[in-house]
Amino acid sequence: MLPSYRQAPANQFIGSYAYLDSQRTLLSIDQQTGLIEAQVDQDQKIVILLASGLTAGVYRITGEDVSSMINAEVPETMGGRDVPIRSLSMPDQAGRMLWLAFESKAASHYQIRDKTEWGGWLRHVGEEKLSGLVQVVADDWDGFIHMRQGEINSLETIACIDGNFQQRLPPVEPGTPWSLTVFTIAPGSQAYQCYLLRSGATYWANSFFSRYQELVGQRLLDLLNRELNTLIQPWQWKIQLAGTTLLDRHFFHQSGMAAQAYRALLMEVGEQTNAMIGSALTHRLLSETYASLVPDEQLALQSHALVPTAFVQ
């Protein structure tokens, strides 16, 4: 059964649907990202995933089989019984990776016993240019990594270790093997579309910022950082520009909402860089960096009209 941050501090209780619903209300009021898990029977559990207080998905998990369900089915499935319920809040990055896992299918499993095997596995997926979600489960922690063209996308790594969420994996220790599950992602799912948008927008922005810094220097990049971060503030997106890195820690559970955020950011980037290096060069840099994205990311961005020409005056 798909483990979901077993080490995270959680409220655990034996309760009915009413208790489950009260937990959901609490997370919603606090606009928290989190999950509520009800162990319906030995093999089956219901998971409600919330993104900043809004329901991102409701799932029935049976073994490794995850299926989506609607809210109204939850009380019926619980059957009026008191069942073990676990609720926890988590960072947005943890929530969105879990969402991606729920929307995907487990495809293959690997056992990693030491550093050598880990290095070998990384080399293997590097050669195969694997792109996809990987869940890592050890005895005392679990988390996710996302492979992009055979390399770990460090901005997407999340692990819950000793009750804390961290954006890195601990080293492989002999005697505590890792169990890896590689997921096959459903291309049409919102989770995947949001991931592609996020990955595309951040890689695009990061390559653009690096080129811009190379061209105009640190000071002007600092100015861009400052103005972008000011723009983001009122929207309460958990997005921040730090140097040449766009840190997107927000859990958008609809691709339209994510696209709106990235559009606003890129428009501000376009406006500022147009003023400094002119529209022709801005277009050139945007196109040059856009071309470096993987086709799926380009497609996701294109479907929301997030293309270089949209941000040049």
Added chain:
Amino acid sequence: MKSSLKPVTTLWLTTGASTLLLVVYAWIYWFEPLTETASEYINDKVLDVLTLAAALAAACLGILYTSQFKAGEPPRRVWLAFLVGWWCWVGGEIAGLVYDYFYWYVDYPEFTVIDIFWLLGYAAFSLSLFLQFRLIYSRWKKNGLLFFAAILAVSLLTGLALTELALATGLGEGYSWFSLYVAVLYPVFDVTEGLAALWLAFLFGRGLWSRPWWGLIAFAIADGIAIYFWIGGYHGLSDGAVNGLYLFSDILYNAGYLVVALAFLMNFLILRFGRFNASHRTEELPTSVRE
């Protein structure tokens, strides 16, 4: 600077002072008020001092601007080379004043310290342009130096061909081959660098980064007019037209320095205080942002 208006005010004041300098220059040039009251030499030297002031403004503000970049930053190399070019030309202007003091009534030597300063200036500008192009077209990183060497070679060979052509048409009569070659190199470099700067100006478009390059374009046009007359272009033109074109050329020459000075100042103010039309431009950037 605490007032929100101060950077803009500084820019407006500097623009006003620059315009005033050009007006005064044009007035002294055209009416020669000091020729009668003092001497032609004094009138000419006052004009030279005004030009030197414009050149110094560009060079000094260039220091201010270049100091905004950290050591090792790629744009710092571009602007440092550009700055060296302006200081070389300041050197050329000063050397011109000194030479005029000693050689006012006799011909200059064929090759002077002034030429060395001008040529070093062209070399620095070429390097600056090359570095700027390399930054834009990152693919040049591999064969950019080769391309740069090729353009330099073509410029030198064009100078050679034009020297021979000038000698054949009797233009360089009384000059040694070398001094004629150096004299021909100026317009060749002017055209090459002017075209390169024009390309950059088009690339940067209305962006502020294009402004410093406008100076080189102004110099190319100003020198172009002077060269046009040197090869006999004044034939068929009235005295008034010739004088008017000379005045225009000299004004453009001074404007070239001032455009660079203003561009440096504007870019410096933006780096220091943020964009003038940004929503939070009211105070100097906090240290965490600037450092």
